[in-house]
Amino acid sequence: xxxxxxxxxxxxxxxxxxxxxxxxxxxxxxxxxxxxxxxxxxxxxxxxxxxxxxxxxxxxxxxxxxxxxxxxxxxxxxxxxxxxxxxxxxxxxxxxxxxxxxxxxxxxxxxxxxxxxxxxxxxxxxxxxxxxxxxxxxxxxxxxxxxxxxxxxxxxxxxxxxxxxxxxxxxxx
Numbered sequence: 001x002x003x004x005x006x007x008x009x010x011x012x013x014x015x016x017x018x019x020x021x022x023x024x025x026x027x028x029x030x031x032x033x034x035x036x037x038x039x040x041x042x043x044x045x046x047x048x049x050x051x052x053x054x055x056x057x058x059x060x061x062x063x064x065x066x067x068x069x070x071x072x073x074x075x076x077x078x079x080x081x082x083x084x085x086x087x088x089x090x091x092x093x094x095x096x097x098x099x100x101x102x103x104x105x106x107x108x109x110x111x112x113x114x115x116x117x118x119x120x121x122x123x124x125x126x127x128x129x130x131x132x133x134x135x136x137x138x139x140x141x142x143x144x145x146x147x148x149x150x151x152x153x154x155x156x157x158x159x160x161x162x163x164x165x166x167x168x169x170x171x172x173x
Contacts, residue, residue: 002067002068002069002072003036003037003048003067003068003069003072004068005037005038005039005045005072006038006072006073007035007036007068007072008035008036008038008075008106008108008109009035009060009075009085009109010033010077010106010109010110011031011034011052011055011079012031012032013027013029013031014029014117014120015028015029030051030129031052031053031055032049032051032132033050033055033060034109034112034113035047035063036108036109036112038108044112044143046140046143047143048140049116049136049137049139049140050063050066050067051133057081057082057083060084060085061084061085061088065089068090070089071091073092074090074091075093075094075095075105076093076094076095076106077094077095077105078094078095078096078097082094115139116136120139
């Protein structure tokens with residue numbers, strides 16, 4: 001499925017706190033692109049997260065094309081690499097991220113990123129970078145199905161029955 005309609009898109013850094021290293025986008029931490037679709041009232045619907053090697057324009061456009069439906073409106077901050085989204089079939093609406101003057105801009109996305117980091121720290125007490133995408137997928141799976149309480153077991157059973165088996169060596173490789 002694709003995220004559609006109004007979509008918030010931002011990047012985040014995952015990894016243990018380090019002393020003396022760079023902050024922000026220049027850090028050595030693992031870079032993750034997060035997309036969140038919103039309903040007409042501005043509340044979150046679905047989330048997708050993808051680990052990326054860099055935050056270059058082409059990388060962000062490729063991720064957007066994989067996770068967001070063409071023609072969707074994408075809200076971002078003013079990071080220049082997001083400018084490639086306009087030419088990729090999306091309506092791009094960049095705004096300066098300033099919590100004091102515009103507290104609602106990317107509010108839900110940042111809340112979800114904070115919750116993901118707390119989920120990983122609280123449940124797993126840290127993890128290896130090579131498995132980060134799997135943990136992000138788990139969080140997204142749970143989040144995207146949070147309203148299907150009565151159907152959750154049957155949906156999980158269906159996914160288990162239709163997903164190829166993965167061996168322990170593949171899982172831990």
